[in-house]
Amino acid sequence: MEVVKPGSVFAGYRVLSMLGRGGMGQVWLVEHPTLGRREALKIISPNPADPSFAERFRNEARTAAALDHPGIVTVYTHGVENGSPWFSMSYLEGEDLAAASALPVDDVVTVVGKVADALDYAHTRRVIHRDIKPANIVVARGPDGRIARVTVLDFGIARLMDGAKMTATNLFVGTLAYAAPEILTGEPAIPASDQYALACTTFQLLTGSQPYPGQTPMALIAGHVNTPAPRISERRPDLVHVDAVFARALAKNPADRFASCSE
The missing domain is CATH 3.30.200.20 (Phosphorylase Kinase; domain 1)
Structure with missing residues (x-):
């Protein structure tokens, strides 16, 4: 370089x-x-x-x-x-959500709704993001502290990187925390793969931790591919009413997920 x-x-x-x-x-x-x-x-x-x-x-x-x-x-x-x-x-004023701990529910609803709308727009144009995670979401707030803008970064860039090269970097270990099972088992990314990554991101923004908190690439892969989706109510009892939403968005089979990110 x-x-x-x-x-x-x-x-x-x-x-x-x-x-x-x-x-x-x-x-x-x-x-x-x-x-x-x-x-x-x-x-x-x-x-x-x-x-x-x-x-x-x-x-x-x-x-x-x-x-x-x-x-x-x-x-x-x-x-x-x-x-x-x-x-x-x-150049965006604001901060990405990589270091964000659990956010207020209203803020998460705003962020996820706007990211979902952006993803659905891209999907109608046959563009898959492939790397949705907190670090690729930038949030700007107004003087009153409310969220004024939510922007998604790095569309399509993940597809450029060779798998072996990515595995050797901390970046890919971070990306693995949000990767859909079908991608990890060698299938091509599809719109439902972005939905799964958005669900993992949402889970983290609500709880402060990833749904599959493995410390190694193999542990993360095993979690996504083999471990049942965790109930968010186990970490946030007040959110028991959305257990079923996460169970569907984090389904191992893409066909069992929602029809769109916004849904």
Whole structure:
């Protein structure tokens, strides 16, 4: 990956500061060269063992850029700079939910409703996210503390990464906590896979813990594939009335889940 640091120029953008780093690459706050607009620029770590990576990246970036929904981050442009694939997107004020402990129920209802609407929109355009998790949901609040905006990040990016490469990173261990059984057993991702990941995310936002809290990749996989869905009422007795909702959204067989995320 090309060396990037604050004050340098990458793909014509002036680099301001690092926003984040993970197994898939780095995200930088940059300034557009002509518009003066602040954007987020994500530099993807390419897989040298995959000669088709750059072409697949261009296809995924074009697909993500075609999505036009208030709950999906806007992708502006993309390219490959000195072997490093990158794309720029709107810079979002707010914080992702990676570090969120249990949120108030009303907040969770708002977040999940907006994410579900964004996912259903994408699914009607035959786009699967593949990596729904708290870290890919950014929430902005107004001066009164209420949620003003909910935005989903990284559509389609997970499909770029080779499975063996992902397993070697902490990022993928984190992603495993929300992965549907069919993906873990080698089946292709489908809309119901995103629904399952959203249900895992919802469970965590309501309880402060993941539904299958394994500490190793094998333990997480075994939980999703073989362990019955936990009752949320075991951790939140006040939510016993939604046990059946989670049982359905976390069904091992995708056909047994809801017809859509919003449902």
